[in-house]
Amino acid sequence: MQKNIDIETWIDQRPLGALQISAIVLCALVAVLDGFDTQAIAFVAPVLAREWDVAVTGFGTVFGAGLLGLAVGSLAMGPLADKLGRKTVILIAVVMFGVCTLATAFVKSMEMLIVARFLTGLGLGGAVPNLIALTSEYSPKRHRTVLTTLMWAGFPLGAVIGGLASSWLIPAHGWESVFVVGGVLPLLLAVCLVLWLPESIRYLAAVDRKRHALDRLFNKLMPGVSHESIAVAGRTQAQPEAPVVEVFTQGRLHGTLLLWVVFFSNLLILYFLINWLPYVLRHAGLPIEQAIIGTVVLNASGIAGGLILGKLVDMRGPLAVLPVSYFLAALSIAAIGYAPANIVASIIAIAFAGFFVIGAQFCMNAFAAGYYPTTSRASGMGLAFGVGRIGSILGPVLGGIILANNWSTANTFVAAAIPAMVCAYAVWQVGMLKSRRMSKERNVSSASIKGMKESGPDVAHRSHVA
Numbered sequence: 001m002q003k004n005i006d007i008e009t010w011i012d013q014r015p016l017g018a019l020q021i022s023a024i025v026l027c028a029l030v031a032v033l034d035g036f037d038t039q040a041i042a043f044v045a046p047v048l049a050r051e052w053d054v055a056v057t058g059f060g061t062v063f064g065a066g067l068l069g070l071a072v073g074s075l076a077m078g079p080l081a082d083k084l085g086r087k088t089v090i091l092i093a094v095v096m097f098g099v100c101t102l103a104t105a106f107v108k109s110m111e112m113l114i115v116a117r118f119l120t121g122l123g124l125g126g127a128v129p130n131l132i133a134l135t136s137e138y139s140p141k142r143h144r145t146v147l148t149t150l151m152w153a154g155f156p157l158g159a160v161i162g163g164l165a166s167s168w169l170i171p172a173h174g175w176e177s178v179f180v181v182g183g184v185l186p187l188l189l190a191v192c193l194v195l196w197l198p199e200s201i202r203y204l205a206a207v208d209r210k211r212h213a214l215d216r217l218f219n220k221l222m223p224g225v226s227h228e229s230i231a232v233a234g235r236t237q238a239q240p241e242a243p244v245v246e247v248f249t250q251g252r253l254h255g256t257l258l259l260w261v262v263f264f265s266n267l268l269i270l271y272f273l274i275n276w277l278p279y280v281l282r283h284a285g286l287p288i289e290q291a292i293i294g295t296v297v298l299n300a301s302g303i304a305g306g307l308i309l310g311k312l313v314d315m316r317g318p319l320a321v322l323p324v325s326y327f328l329a330a331l332s333i334a335a336i337g338y339a340p341a342n343i344v345a346s347i348i349a350i351a352f353a354g355f356f357v358i359g360a361q362f363c364m365n366a367f368a369a370g371y372y373p374t375t376s377r378a379s380g381m382g383l384a385f386g387v388g389r390i391g392s393i394l395g396p397v398l399g400g401i402i403l404a405n406n407w408s409t410a411n412t413f414v415a416a417a418i419p420a421m422v423c424a425y426a427v428w429q430v431g432m433l434k435s436r437r438m439s440k441e442r443n444v445s446s447a448s449i450k451g452m453k454e455s456g457p458d459v460a461h462r463s464h465v466a
Contacts, residue, residue, distance in 0.1 A: 008202065008374075012141045019198055019220050020138045024147060026197045027131045028154040029189055030094055034124050034131075035158025035299075036165075037101045037182045041066060041117060042275050043166035043292055044175045046282060051175070054110060056279055060400025063275045064393045065114040069121020070128075071389030077126030078382010079244050086134040086378065087199045090127055094190045097123030102183025105176040125389060129381035136369035136377065137202045142314070148366035149310035156299035156306075156358055159274070163296040202374040246376035247383060255433045256380070259368050261426040263388030265419035266326075266361050269333065272395035272416055273298060273353065280409065281346065297347055298354035305359020313363045319431035322360055322367070326424035329356035330417040337413025357420070364427070371430075391419075 011020075041062060049056040073093065081089040100120040107113045132148060139147040162182070169177040201221070204214040247256055277298060281291040305325075312321045332352035339345035365381075372380035402412050 008141075011138070011201075014140070016140070016143075017221060019217075022196055023138045023198050024135050024151050026193060027090075027135050028151045030090065030127055030186075030193070031131055031152055031154030032158035032161065033094075033182070033186045033189060034097070034127055035155035036162040037097055037120060037158075037186070038066070038070075038124055038155075039159035039162045039274060039295070039299075040101070040166070040178050040182050042278055042295065043163060043170070044178055045275075046278060046291075047170055047175045048113075052110070058110070058400075059275075060397045062110065062113055062117055063271070063396035063400075066117035066121040066124075067271060067389055067393040067396065069118040069123075070125035071121075071386050071393060073122040073125025073127075074129055074382050074389055075125075075386030076122075076382075078129040078385070079379040081130045081133065081378040081382070082203075082376060085199050085203055086130045086137075087193070087197050089378075090130050090134070090197065091190060091193055093123045093126035093130070094186050094193060095123070097121075097127070098183050098186030098190065100183075101179050101186070105179035105183070125385065129378055129385050132365045132369050132381055133378040134200050136366065137200045137374065138198075141370075144370065145310045145313045145318075145363060145366040146307070148369065149306040149362040152362050152365055153303045153306050156302040156354075159299040160296050160303075163292045163299070167292050200374075205374075244376070244379045244383070247372065247380045252371070255371060255430050256383075258426045258430045258433070259364075259371065259384050260387040262364055262423050262430070263368075263384045264391035265422045265426070266357065266364065266391070267388040268391030268395040268398075269329070269416055269419050270357055270361060270395070271392035272399045273333075273350075273357065275396040276399040276403070277350065279403070294347065294350055298350050299358065301351040301354035302358025302362075305355035305357075306362030307359075308355075309359040309363050310366070313367070317431075318363060318367045319428065319435070322363055322431070323424040323428040325356050325360040325363075326420050326427065329353060329360060330420035330424070332356055333417040333420060334414045337408075337410040337416075360423070367427075367430075 041059075045059045045062070046056060048054075049059065077089050077093060097120050100116060100123060104113070104116040104120065107116050131151065135148050135151040136144060162178070165181065166178050169181065198217060198220070199213060201214070201217055204217060246252075274295060277295050278291045281294045309321055309325055332349055332355075335349040336346065336353060339349050368384050369377055369381055399412075402415070407415075
């Protein structure tokens with residue numbers, strides 16, 4: 001007798017298994033190396049500026065080139081993964097940013113550095129939406145925000161490791177060593193991904209031609225249960241010819257645009273802080289090792305923020321947590337501008353900024369992933385991150401322009417706090433839209449069930465089995 005299994009319900013009702021845990025851990029390792037390689041240029045920039053005799057503010061173009069690559073990679077590889085699969089695109093992205101980061105160690109000019117960072121960014125950006133989509137799809141709904149946050153905590157953890165490693169590698173082995181380490185490790189990890197990273201079971205269930213791969217994966221997830229006795233209800237969900245279209249239809253257009261506003265504004269702030277904090281602290285008179293530590297604090301507090309805020313979102317809902325988090329982020333960012341001369345006050349303000357800016361971004365990753373269905377989840381996340389990356393490009397570039405025009409530190413960080421207030425309003429609006437849509441869906445579902453009951457028990461039974 002066949003047993004119909006809905007993929008999403010099945011994952012939501014069962015405890016985490018070994019295959020799910022391994023998928024999330026491998027995604028987290030990719031995120032660690034993604035964070036390491038994204039942050040590497042900020043650690044190296046002050047040293048390269050002195051070695052090549054160029055102004056540090058000129059590195060705004062270098063930062064922008066890498067982030068442009070991130071935007072293009074997110075926009076291109078998100079929708080591609082809805083066609084080819086999450087695992088395939090993650091592998092392509094990891095190999096690409098590994099090779100290009102390694103090549104960066106051999107550049108000899110600003111022009112070569114700009115090209116290398118753009119190409120590296122393509123791979124880094126392509127990995128991001130698919131790591132989030134795959135983790136979300138293997139996580140039960142009751143723990144989805146926390147598990148997605150734990151996975152994505154690898155990104156700032158990679159930046160922390162990169163900062164600590166760079167503070168030792170650069171004086172001991174030169175700036176090139178940072179890119180050698182950042183290039184070799186992803187290539188080694190790619191081998192592990194080929195062997196052990198599973199494809200998204202929800203993706204396989206949505207694609208008819210993947211039946212054999214789906215059966216093999218079920219044998220791993222449900223050992224001892226014959227796959228001949230299982231009919232996968234989720235596979236009746238047809239994969240749309242153009243997953244990108246689904247992002248803007250079925251009542252999602254307004255919410256999608258608001259998510260873009262949040263991602264754009266949040267990443268603008270984040271990458272301004274990531275790229276210019278070492279310079280601001282160095283300009284305040286700190287040695288390069290201590291200036292790097294400021295960025296380490298930013299990312300380390302972001303990990304704590306992601307875990308704590310993620311748990312609060314799972315308990316209280318995003319609408320009760322995220323708008324307040326962004327408001328507090330704005331206050332913390334502004335406070336940095338009034339404390340650069342006092343290292344203790346600066347570190348405290350940076351810690352709070354990291355907690356709320358990075359922590360809220362973690363929660364937004366899970367929130368946005370849950371906003372879209374499986375068939376267009378990677379497309380929705382890819383587009384959101386792609387638009388967000390435009391903000392991440394503008395953040396460092398605008399920072400370079402502002403600093404070059406001699407804005408005061410206080411005015412610079414007050415201006416940087418404004419996008420956080422925009423995030424607070426936009427995410428509240430998205431939450432309200434999602435609540436209204438879910439309420440309408442529940443009303444339609446209730447009306448359908450009532451109609452079936454009035455039509456007779458046989459009709460209701462047949463519909464339930466289908």
